[in-house]
Every structure is written in C-alpha cells, then in structure tokens.
Amino acid sequence: MKSSKKIAGVAGIVGLLWVGLTAAIGANQRKLVFNPGFKRKLPGPRSKGHRTRAIALHAEDGTRLSGWLMTPPIIEQGAAVIYFGGRSEDVSWVARDAERMFPGMTVLAVNYRGYGKSQGIPGEQHIVDDARMLFDWLAQRSHVDPKKIAVVGRSLGSGVAVQVAMKRPVHSLVLITPYDSILAIARKRFRAVPVGFVLRHKFESIKYAALLTAPTYVLRAATDKVVPHAHTDLLVAKLARLQLDETIAFSDHSNIPHLASTQDKIAAFLRGQFDQVQEALGEVA
Numbered sequence: 565m566k567s568s569k570k571i572a573g574v575a576g577i578v579g580l581l582w583v584g585l586t587a588a589i590g591a592n593q594r595k596l597v598f599n600p601g602f603k604r605k606l607p608g609p610r611s612k613g614h615r616t617r618a619i620a621l622h623a624e625d626g627t628r629l630s631g632w633l634m635t636p637p638i639i640e641q642g643a644a645v646i647y648f649g650g651r652s653e654d655v656s657w658v659a660r661d662a663e664r665m666f667p668g669m670t671v672l673a674v675n676y677r678g679y680g681k682s683q684g685i686p687g688e689q690h691i692v693d694d695a696r697m698l699f700d701w702l703a704q705r706s707h708v709d710p711k712k713i714a715v716v717g718r719s720l721g722s723g724v725a726v727q728v729a730m731k732r733p734v735h736s737l738v739l740i741t742p743y744d745s746i747l748a749i750a751r752k753r754f755r756a757v758p759v760g761f762v763l764r765h766k767f768e769s770i771k772y773a774a775l776l777t778a779p780t781y782v783l784r785a786a787t788d789k790v791v792p793h794a795h796t797d798l799l800v801a802k803l804a805r806l807q808l809d810e811t812i813a814f815s816d817h818s819n820i821p822h823l824a825s826t827q828d829k830i831a832a833f834l835r836g837q838f839d840q841v842q843e844a845l846g847e848v849a
Contacts, residue, residue, distance in 0.1 A: 596750070597651065597686075597688075597720070597746060597763075597765045597767075598651060598676075598678070598686040598720075598765075599651050599652040600652075600676070600678040600679045600686060609632060609656040609657070609658075609659035609660055610659055610660070611634045611659050611660065611661075611662040611663050611671070612663045613636070613637075613662065613663030613664075613667060613668075614634035614635055614636055614637070614659075614662055614663065614670075614671065615634065615635045615636075615637065616632055616633075616634050616659050616662075617632065617633055618630070618631075618632055619631055619632065619633045619674075621674065621697075621698070621701060623677075623684075623690070623693070623694045623697060624693065624697060625690075627677055627682075627683050627684040627690075627694075628682065628683045628684075629674050629675065629677065629682045629683070629684075629694060629698075630674065630675055630680055630681035630682045631655060631672065631673050631674030631675055631680075631682075632655075632656070632658070632659045632671075632672075632673050632674075633670070633671070633672055634659060634662050634666075634670065634671040634672075634673075635670050635707060636668050636669065636670065639707045640707060641706070641707055641708065641709045642668070642669070642670065642707065642708070642709055642712065643668070643669045643670070643709065643712040643713075643714070643735075643834070643838040644669055644670035644671070644672070644702055644705075644708045644709070644712065644713045644714070645666050645669050645670070645671050645672070645713070645714045645715070645716055645834065646671075646672045646673075646695075646698055646699060646702060646713065646714075646715050646716070646728075647671065647672070647673045647716045647717075647718075647721075648695060648715070648716070648717040648718070648720075648721030648722075648724040648725050648728075649673075649675075649676070649679075649718055649719075649720070649721050650718045650719035650720050650721055651719060651720040653679075653718070653719075653720075653721075654675060654679060654680050655673040655674065655675055655679075655680070656673075656680065657822070658671065658673040659671075659673065661822070661827060664824065664827045664828070664831065665827040665830050665831055666830075666831065666834070667831055667835075668835075669714075669834065669838075670702070670705070670707060670708050672698060672702050674694075674698055676691050676694070677690055677691060677694065687764070687765060688723075688764070688765040688766065688767060691724055692724060692727045692728070695724050695725075695727070695728045696727075696728055696731055696732060699713065699715070699728055699732045699734075700732075710733075711733065711735065712735050712838055713733075713734060713735055714734065714735050714736040714737070714738065714778075714834055714837070714838075715728050715729055715734045715736075715737055715738070715778075716737075716738040716740070716830065717737075717738070717739055717740065717742070718740040718741065718820075718821050719740065719741050719742075719743075719790065719791065719817065720746075720767070721740075722739040722740065722741070722742035722743065722769065723742075723743070723745075723746065723767030723768075723769045724767075725737060725738075725739060726739070726742075726769040726772050726773070726776065727769075727772065729772075729776050729777075729778050730772045730775060730776065734778040735778060735837065735838070736778055736779050736780075736781070736833070736834060736837040736838075737776065737778040737779065737780040737781070738780075738781045738783070738830055738833065738834070739780065739781070739782050739783070739799075740783045740820060740821055740826070741783070741784060741785050741788055741790070741791045741796070741817055741820060742769060742782060742791070742796055742799055743767075743769065743791045743795040743796065743799065744768075744769060744770040744795045744796075744798040744799045745766055745767055745768040745769060745770055745771075745795075746763070746765060746766055746767040746768075747759065747763055747766040747767070747768060748770075748795060748798075749791070749795055750763055769799055770798060770799055770802055773799055773802035773803045773804065774802050774803075774804050775804065776803065776804050776805060777804065777805060778805060779805050779807045779837055780803050780805055780806050780807060781807055781808045781810075781830070781833045782796065782799075782800055782803075782806065782808065782809045782810070783810055783811075783812055783820065783826060783829065783830070784796055784809070784810070784811045784812070785811070785812060785815040785816050785817050785820045786811055786812060786813055786814060786815050786816070787815070787816045787817075788816065788817045789816075789817065790817040791817065807833070808833065810829065812825055812826050812829070813825065
C-alpha cells in the first residue's frame, strides 16, 4: 500500500512538472521564438555602393517600422531585394555589406516589430503581414521594376520570405539556413511537451514549399546547432523550384551571412536570375 502511494505521489509530481513546463512554454513562447535587439549594431549604417537613407514606414495597423533603403548611384527601373533577418538580428549590418551582396540592386532592410527602432510586439502573423506590405511598397517605387524583386531570408527570416513568396510575385528567393518549420524544431527540443497545442508562432515553411514559383537558392551553414541539416533537408525535398542547395565552408549559424563567400554567392545567383529576365525581355523586343 505504501509503495502504491509513493508511486502515485511521484506520478503526481511528474504530472505537475509536466503541466508547469507546458504552461511556461506557452507563456514564454514569444521569447523562445523572437529575441529582439534594441541596440543598433552600426551607429550610422551606409553602403559604399548605394545611396543609403533611413526610412520609417507604417504597417496597416499604424505600427511604425524602421529600416534602410539603399539605391544604386544610377537611378533607373531595375532589380531590387528585400532582406528579412534572424531571430536576434538587427538588420543595420545589411547597409554595410550591401555593396558586395546586392551590387547594383535597390535594397530594403527593415527591422521587425519590436526590433531596433521598430515599434510594436513581434508575432508571426504581424511580421508576415508587414513583410508583404514592404514588398508592395517597394514595388511602387519608380526606380524599381516590380517584376524584378527578390526576397532574401535568413534563419527565422527564411520563414517570413517563404510566406511573402506565397502571396506576392517574388522574382527570386534566397533562403539562408532555412528550416521546415519552427514547430518541428520546437517539438524535437521539447519532446515531452505538446508544443503543437501551445505554440502560436509556427512558421511552417514546409506547408508552402511545393507551391512556390520563384527560383530558390538554399545556403546552409557547415556547422549549425540552431537549424540542424535534417530540418533543411525536409524543406529542400519539397521546394518546387530549387535551383541551388549549397553549404558554405567554415560557416556556422551566426556568421554565415557575414562571410564574403556567402555574399559573393548570393550576388552571383541574383545577378544570374535578373540577367535571365533582361535577356528574355530583349528577345521579346
């Protein structure tokens, strides 16, 4: 009898711990998915190959979003890129490296809600809605060809980029250390918890992969403890228009976008994709 009571007592304690852990993950999930950086990495970010200006745009609900617009020295209707950053990323560094990574292209990099000087609280639906708004805003600039807008997303931002490409005519798609879904990663990390019931910010890129029409370039880190290659494999297997899937030597999850080799590969891919459009237009003419 005493033994049965002890077993029941232990089971009760385990049950309470399980409930407590589940509740804690549910209550703190925003912190698990998003890690806003309020301090700008660069005090006055500028691209040597672009005219750089700080911009402030307003989301549909009025939330003020802050970032940078970089335009080539010669203003003409041409190619453009929107960059979406990672979980802990302030995107000011893009202005510093835009000359190498996006040569001759208009570049838009805006911090998510709650990141940098952008107002609001981050959440999947708000961030995706904001991202689509940014695409629409950029497509309306007189110096941008709305048919030649590429989207680049890193880590968390890969899930944002995929959802933009689902609803907008994205020309080319670059995914840096992408995942199948945040939900899948969380399930492996918290195996004893019913994550699917409590996680609201799921970023399920794998659901949309087969429907994407934009040529897609995947870049993986050689060492990645944040997004294991198995999660990237699942996404890649579903991508409808995968063009390249490459691993960057000597890279990890944190340094991959800052390496010259990564930036050169992205520049070459985007130039090649944009040049194909230009050649096609020339043949039509």
